[in-house]
Amino acid sequence: MKRCLSTALPSRLNILGRDLLFVLCMNTVIAVSLNYGFQTGGTFAHNFLYSQLIGLSIWIFIDVPRVLIWWNDRPRRWPFMCLAVVAVPLGVVLGSWATRELLGLPIKSQAEAGDMLRMCLVVGMLASASMIYFYWSREKLAYLERQAALDALQREESEKQLVRAQLMALQAQIEPHFLFNSLANLDGLIATDPRAARQLLQRLIGFLRMSLQHTRAEQCTLKQEFELLRSYLDIQGMRFGARLAFQIDLPPALAEAEIPPMLIQPLVENAVTHGIEPCMNGGKITLSARDAGDGSVQxxxxxxxxxxCQGHSKGSGMGLTHVRERLARIFGATASMQMEENTPRGVVVRVTLPLVRRTDPTLAPVRAPAHGGAPAMATPAVSSS
Incomplete structure (x- = not known):
């Protein structure tokens, strides 16, 4: 409650202060108009004082109730017009009386009083018309601005919800062929090599558990992402045997760098599906990270x-499209992905991201050595050569 009062009071005082400054300026303009334009008689000092006191009186009867009743909201038309109709004659009477008292003017004759009343009414009408126009226009503009800001916030929130849902859908996707092939391989091993089947099942369970955790997170470290990919490659290694070798290289300084979860997995899946699998003799996959400078990691x-030549003859390329979409939605122009030919053959994909390190690291990087054929059980973590 105290917090609300402390913020509301300065707001109302600021509104009244702005309005008071406007009224003083308009009263001065009216005084100049009466003295040199309408030539109502009297000195400029008298006209100035009349204008100021009548204008201030009308302002008090209009603006103070308006702020107390509507505060920052737009006044309703007919209640505000009724308020102005009541405030104008009251302000004229109060301002005229205050002027006579301050100047010590004697009671005028009936003719002089009529002239003075007409001048006061002119001042009052000019002052009230200017104030009503100012208030109504300003409040209408403020109301439209608030509505536009509210609409913009609603659109932004809707876009955020849409992007969040799209990103969650993208990062939750697991290559179905990988699961089908792993289960088919598991079915074959159960009859021929129960021990290997049990080992494959354990690794598949661990991979799915880590994947589920990743899909529920908004950020993960490079160490966590590389551990998931190492588990994936371990499983694929049991399927391909000697046709698949892999090496994972993660420098300790980059282990706690944060990236969107499961961002790299589609690229590794592409390397297996479109690079190694079609190759008669198989091949090797190298997954690494390096500090690219300028506050970025590659x-x-x-x-x-x-x-x-042959790697993209099958498949829809949705993995690459999803990675590009996620990079664009999350990082904009600060992230990029390039693909180029490898030497002597193959493909190299480089993903460059802004380097953001986790402030409270809980995991220490270790190393995953090069594997060939059916790899052994996964080591605890990943590190550099």
Missing amino acids: VIIADTGVGF
């Missing part, structure tokens, strides 16, 4: 598969 996925 993640590199390189494979020695078939390359551009």
Whole structure:
């Protein structure tokens, strides 16, 4: 309650202060008009005092109730007009009486009083018309501005909700072929090698558990992302055997760099599906990260598969499209993705992101060595060579 009062009081005082400054300026303009335009008689000092006191009286009877009743909201038309009709004659009477008292003017004759009343009414009508126009126009403009700001906030919130839903849908996608192939491989191993089947099942359970955690998070570290990808490549290694080798290289200084979860996984899946799988002799996938300078980190996925010539002959390329969409929606122009030929064959994908480190690191980076054929059980974490 105290907080509300402390913020409301300065707001109302600021409104009254702005209005008072406007009234004083308009009263001065009216005084000059009466003295040199209408030539109502009397000295400029008398006309100035009349204008100021009558205008201030009308302002008090109009603006103070308006602020107390409507505050920052737009006044309703007919209640405000009724307020002005009552305030104008009261302000004229009060301002005229105050002027006579301050100047010590004697009671005038009936003719002089009529002339003075007409002048006061002219002053009052000019002052009230200017104030009513000012208040109504200003409040209408303020109301439209508030409505426009509210509409903009609602649109922005709707866009945020849409983008958030789209990003969650994108990062929640798991390559269905990978799951189907893993389950088919598991079915074959159950009959021929139960121990290997159990090992594959354990790794698949661990991978799905980590994937589920990633889909529920808005950010993860490079270490966590690389651990998930190492688990994925371990499973694929059991499927491809000696046809798939991989190496993961994560410098300790970049282990706590934050990235959107499951951003790199579609690129690694592409390297396996479109690079290694079509290649008769298989190949090697290297996943690494490096400090690219200028406050950015670069993640590199390189494979020695078939390359551009045959690697994209099948598949829809949705993985690359999803990665590009996420980069554009989250980072805009500060992130990029480039693809190029690898040497002697294969593809290299470089993803450059703004470098943001987690302030309270809880995980220490370790190393995943190069693997060939069916890899052994996963080590605790990933680090550099």
